[in-house]
Amino acid sequence: MADKLKITLVKSPIGAIPKHKATVLALGLKKLHKTVEMPDNGAVRGMIASVRHLVKVEEI
Numbered sequence: 263m264a265d266k267l268k269i270t271l272v273k274s275p276i277g278a279i280p281k282h283k284a285t286v287l288a289l290g291l292k293k294l295h296k297t298v299e300m301p302d303n304g305a306v307r308g309m310i311a312s313v314r315h316l317v318k319v320e321e322i
């Protein structure tokens with residue numbers, strides 16, 4: 263596993279279910295095409311898995 267993950271919001275969560283919107287906000291993504299760096303652990307991987315259709319992930 264990588265040390266960190268680079269997560270980018272590539273699709274709007276406007277039409278998504280409320281749980282997915284909350285997950286995107288919890289990841290720190292507020293605007294389209296913005297990127298955050300998060301540690302690579304099980305909790306973050308689980309959040310990414312639930313909104314994988316909205317985000318792009320790169321290992322750093």
